[in-house]
Amino acid sequence: MGKNVTKKRPVRKESADSLKKLKKKPCMFCANQTAWIDYKDTDLLRRFMSDRAKIRARRVTGNCMQHQADVAAAIKLARELALLPYLSRPLSDRARGRTTETVTVSDVQEDQEQGQAEE
């Protein structure tokens, strides 16, 4: 009886550990040894933005702290030069936007839900 209990415990602990390791994405820029993130490379930077043109969080992109900061700076620079938008509304949203110009509460809620879904 006592033997069985001690045998099971370490197995359970191991599986929990491997789950944690699976969740962690490697930083793409560290893997590629990128020296400088080009603000003109909009195709690359768009991968780190949501369809509302918001910068994706580090927990979503899997970037390391340094490279997330570099990506954010590059996106902001690209926005200044009109290479990337400050905001864009998804197509499903646009028809509704014509009738009501102001941002409604449902818009904000939807945005928050989307953010949670990304996590």
Place this chain on the structure above:
Amino acid sequence: MRDYELGLITESSIDDEVRATLVARIEQLVQDRGGKLLERAVWGRKMLAYPINHKTEGHYAFTRFTGEPSTVAELNRILSISDEVLRFKVVRLPEAALAAGKAPLLKGTAR
């Protein structure tokens, strides 16, 4: 001496000659102050991500050069009072990355 990159958006409606004189003026200024022109990329007409001065299209050009910080200050002064310039930005490049050839100038596709 430091490495810089100038991103320049001019109005797409102006003549190529007018644009060429502006570019020549910029390059002359850099060289007069002991700087060196490194690379140039012209993207041409491109849609802006959002309208600037009620314009939806601009002419993109990027130039890399070396120079002193005072050169950049003078560039900022001249470009901010040029009528044909929609927007511009001078960015300092990391020297190490440039020397190692790890920061190639992106040749965009003009539309």
